[in-house]
Amino acid sequence: MAIEIGQPAPQFSLKDSNGEVVTLSDFRGSQAVALVFYPFTFTGVCEGELCRLRDDHAEFEAAGVQVLACSCDTRFAQQQWAQAQGYQFPVLSDFWPHGEVAKAYGVFNDAVGCANRATFLINADGIVVDAFASPDLGTAREKSRYAEALGKL
Secondary structure (H helix, E strand, O other): OOOOOOOOOOOEEEEEEOEEEEEHHHHOOOEEEEEEEOOOOHHHHHHHHHHHHHHHHHHHHOOOEEEEEOOOOHHHHHHHHHHHHHHOOOEEEEEOOOOOHHHHHOHHHHOOEOOOEEHHHHHHHOOOEEEEEEOOOOOOOOOOHHHHHHOOO
């Protein structure tokens, strides 16, 4: 991963699945962010991971953390998926320019054209306090790794 712990998180503005613009700097000074990159909407491992985040949402809220899920899929596909799964956090589209935010965070997979499975925990000051990734696209991140990350705030 190109972004190191202790570095400022790259800023971005992306549309969520409802077409609303979400800007990282909007959270600065008020709330930490868990930026969760995932490869593809409507796929089994991604759905399992995001459903777990949905089901564990209270843990993030208690820690004062806003979850932002992000993939290179279109917001229209994400909208259908987010509604069907009941995600209560923004699902962001890094579709165009394709993968620009994933590239800024060093997690774009050029061979497949998607984001790798990676998470960045960004504190309210905009600094990356933890970052972790799965070893490949087919392997989910460990739930315990999120708890460990939240403990670093």
